[in-house]
Amino acid sequence: MEQKITSLLNWLHTSPEFYLNENVTINETEASGRGVVLCKNKLVKNDLIISVPTTHQINFHTVLYHISKFNPDLSIPSVTVNEGSIDIDDPRNEAYSILEQDFLLELTSFQLLCLYIIAEWILLPVWSNDATVSYWKPFFDVLPAKEELRSIPTKWNLMDASPYKPLIPFLSDASFSHTERISKLVKNDWEIIAPILLTWNNMFSHKVKDVPSMEELYLEYLHVYFVINSRCLYYEIPIKKNKDIASNFTLVPYVDFLNHVPEVGEHCYPSLTTTKHETELKAFTIRCGEKGYNQVGEEIFLNYGAHSNDFLSNEYGFVLENNEWNFIDVSEEILEMTEGNLETISFLKENEYWGDYTINFDDISYRIWVTMSLIVTKDIRRVEKFIQGFISEDFFRPKIREPLIHLLSSLKKKYEERIINLTQMRLHDINDTWCIDNLLIIYNDYLYILDHHISALGEINEK
Incomplete structure (x- = not known):
């Protein structure tokens, strides 16, 4: 791979508009694959790291x-x-x-x-x-x-x-x-x-x-x-x-070696710089973010966006442990609760509260509070006032607390069973464990989210 990287750089340098900061290089590890690292000196905010002209982009x-x-x-x-x-x-x-x-x-x-x-x-x-x-x-x-x-x-x-x-x-x-x-x-x-x-x-x-x-x-x-x-x-x-x-x-050589980090706004950031070419396209440029880099061997990251592990797995093929952007989609489970109740279904659809029910570590989405309040109380008039802001979720919380804990607990049991089954497959059925490990990380993070909210709902009841 070292020879291929050298050939890539030689090719990029055929353009006088290509720039690569002398303080960075490519490093390859078994754990994270190829990445860009600091090889000497330091990088501070807004330092130019790399600029790739349009002649070497594929779009x-x-x-x-x-x-x-x-x-x-x-x-x-x-x-x-x-x-x-x-x-x-x-x-x-x-x-x-x-x-x-x-x-x-x-x-x-x-x-x-x-x-x-x-x-x-x-x-x-x-x-x-x-x-x-x-x-x-x-x-x-x-x-x-x-x-x-x-x-x-x-x-x-x-x-x-x-x-x-x-x-x-x-x-x-x-x-x-x-x-x-x-x-x-x-x-x-x-x-x-x-x-x-x-x-x-x-x-x-x-x-x-x-x-x-x-x-x-x-x-x-x-x-x-x-x-x-x-x-x-x-x-x-x-x-x-x-x-x-x-x-x-666009596809940008060398820039695609920058790996993802979940923190937004701290590491590198992209910008577009006008070139001397007659076309309207621009060079693709990466600059150092707020964090800066001063330790030789430190990897230089680029945030791909505020993405959950489910998204990262499907778009890039990797996941991150303790990803702060993780969430659980519970739409299927909640929509099953409305089955046969045409009035509830009609109300949710008319008010645009049908589907897209998610839970992250910090919040059970407002859409869930509205929908569960309607499913449990069947009080359309008060739920309308809830949506309009005249009633807070505190009014409905005691009424939906137990059904909500039941939902979260059933999801926890479901994910625990999947972890057991995946662990068995990891040991006996599929020799390559990378794909299974990604799924195990996703589900263990789900359990972390669920345990947090089950505990929080229990504490509210005790008070």
């Missing part, structure tokens, strides 16, 4: 630019180039010529980047018999391998041969909902780009050996999709700014 804009080098029919102001490929034998001349401008512009960033990265990373070596090297190869070479992203639950759901499929029934409600949502997006995007991949296969199958099957390409697609999903950074793309907010992201 909707830069992908269209590179495709247009091999497809002169593309003409998008401030994006595409007018000259054709210098190398007439480059297989991309033929492959990219089938990509029509209207089709490309209608794609989302995920769809376009998946298609392009599969072409440049997976297919180009096959098409050219390893004679042609992608401009992005130094970046591709340091991207995570398939096994490094094996702990993402959506991959278990989408891969028929995944050894982790037995873990899907043990996902929390929040994780399972997240998995189902992402699975639909992944399947939809595959349906959009698969016909192009099939056309490319038919185009090159009689010219080169070992063209991957569509089944093999699907597995490569899943890997590329989650490489993008786990490494994309928010970035306004002019072409997509007012059309598709989810397409406003």
Whole structure:
């Protein structure tokens, strides 16, 4: 990996606008993988750590630019180039010529980047018999391998041969909902780009050996999709700014080595710096946050957002112990209490209190207090006043305390049983324990939240 990092830096330094602070370097450990660490001196607030120009980012804009080098029919102001490929034998001349401008512009960033990265990373070596090297190869070479992203639950759901499929029934409600949502997006995007991949296969199958099957390409697609999903950074793309907010992201080499930390506003922070290029895109810059760094070997972090472990597991494939942003989604359990009560259901829906019931360490959400108050008392008139602020939750607390403790206690029992079952699977059924350990951390944190509120409700009753 050290040689690959050196190659990456050499490639980045081909741009005079690339900057890397001399006080940082890449370090790799078995526990946390690759990360950026302080190697000498110190960093203080607002110190520039890294700046990566647009020429070395992969996003909707830069992908269209590179495709247009091999497809002169593309003409998008401030994006595409007018000259054709210098190398007439480059297989991309033929492959990219089938990509029509209207089709490309209608794609989302995920769809376009998946298609392009599969072409440049997976297919180009096959098409050219390893004679042609992608401009992005130094970046591709340091991207995570398939096994490094094996702990993402959506991959278990989408891969028929995944050894982790037995873990899907043990996902929390929040994780399972997240998995189902992402699975639909992944399947939809595959349906959009698969016909192009099939056309490319038919185009090159009689010219080169070992063209991957569509089944093999699907597995490569899943890997590329989650490489993008786990490494994309928010970035306004002019072409997509007012059309598709989810397409406003970019991939930034080296910056993606910065690992996540739960504290918001203390560590590094991103900023966009105008470049000298004629395009509207900007360099992606990371600066030191409030905390500062002064111990050699200290890891330099970037907060990805205020995310729970359920979110981190599904988006990135890791979890954090004692994550302050954890919460429990109890929507399924509470909605079951309303079954058959049409008046209650109608009231909750009309007043927008249907679903989205969560508990974190600090709070049982106001939505739960409202809904449980209605379920227990069936007093619509007073619950309306509760919603309007004329009655406080203290009026309903004595009435719903026991049902609420019962709900929390039943959830605790459910999660304890899952911990027992997962522990047994960890010992006997699945050799790779990383995925199970992530789930165990999630459920142990759930128990921590539940015990806190069960104890607090008990103390209130004693008073």
